[in-house]
Every structure is written in structure tokens, then in C-alpha cells.
Amino acid sequence: MVRNSRFVLSEDLLEKIFDLFFEVMGNTSSKNEFRKIFFDLLTPAERIMLAKRVAIIYLLLKKIEYYNICDRLKVSSATVSRIALLMEKSEGIVPVFKQIVKIDKVKMFLEEVFNNVFAPDKVGVNWKIAWENNNKLENKKTFGI
Numbered sequence: 001m002v003r004n005s006r007f008v009l010s011e012d013l014l015e016k017i018f019d020l021f022f023e024v025m026g027n028t029s030s031k032n033e034f035r036k037i038f039f040d041l042l043t044p045a046e047r048i049m050l051a052k053r054v055a056i057i058y059l060l061l062k063k064i065e066y067y068n069i070c071d072r073l074k075v076s077s078a079t080v081s082r083i084a085l086l087m088e089k090s091e092g093i094v095p096v097f098k099q100i101v102k103i104d105k106v107k108m109f110l111e112e113v114f115n116n117v118f119a120p121d122k123v124g125v126n127w128k129i130a131w132e133n134n135n136k137l138e139n140k141k142t143f144g145i
Contacts, residue, residue, distance in 0.1 A: 055145070056083045057093060061101045064144040072143045111137055 009017070028034040038047065052073050059069045066080050087094050115137055120130040 052079075053083060054093075056080055057087060058097055058100070059144040060084055060087060061094070061097050062104065062144045064142075068143050072145065108137075108140065111140075 024037065025034070028037060042050070052075055055073055056069060056075065056079070059073075060080070060083065066077055069075070069080050070077050115130075115134055118125050118130055118133070120127045120134065122130075
């Protein structure tokens with residue numbers, strides 16, 4: 001649980017702080033730079049919590065079942081439900097993720113086509129590799145990741 005001070009900041013000061021935060025986070029030019037800033041600013045528990053929240057939003061948009069999300073990310077169903085409620089009002093992260101999910105759907109379709117062309121029952125196909133690819137695709141469909 002986040003522990004904020006009982007002393008409330010003025011709206012003007014809060015806006016300046018958010019602008020500064022955006023400047024620091026928005027000016028990263030690489031994933032490695034972002035990761036360094038992210039690790040400097042947040043505790044390990046906060047990093048895990050934020051990463052899980054992002055993953056829950058992503059998986060909910062991919063229409064993965066609650067139970068599978070809970071099982072895979074080791075979160076409670078109450079957490080998934082709370083994030084789902086927050087998503088209904090979201091104007092920031094959900095539209096961005098919808099674009100990512102569209103791209104992922106195309107990738108998934110292409111993987112399915114590839115698996116059908118090189119299915120385990122086809123002549124000249126390495127059955128072991130074909131079954132592994134088939135199982136990976138089924139896990140992606142079930143768990144989303």
C-alpha cells in the first residue's frame with residue numbers, strides 16, 4: 001500500500017512535479033536507459049507491482065480468462081477485477097495497449113498459419129519441433145504470454 005503524506009500539495013506544484021517526471025522518463029532514448037531510471041526510482045516491490053498491473057491490462061485486452069491471469073501472474077482475482085474496473089475509465093494506457101493487441105493478433109494469426117503448414121502430421125516435418133511449436137502456440141492462446 002502506498003503511503004502518502006497527509007500534507008496535500010497545491011495543484012500548481014503537483015503539475016510541475018508531473019512535468020518534471022515526464023521530462024525525466026520521456027527523454028530516455030533506449031530501453032536500457034529507461035530500465036536504469038526505473039530501477040533507481042522504484043523499490044523491487046514497486047517494480048513488480050507495476051509490471052504485474054501492466055501485464056494484467058495487456059492480458060485482459062487479449063481476452064484471457066481471469067483464472068489464467070491469476071495463475072500465471074500469481075495475483076488474486078480481486079486484483080484482476082480491480083484493474084478491469086480501472087480499465088473502463090482509462091484514457092491513457094488502454095488505447096496504447098489496444099494498438100499492441102492488434103499487432104499481436106496479426107502475429108498470432110501468422111503463427112497459426114505457420115503451424116498449420118508445418119504441422120506434426122506433414123511429411124518431411126520434424127515432429128518434435130512441430131509439436132513444441134504447437135504447444136507454445138496453445139500456451140500463448142491460453143495464458144497470453
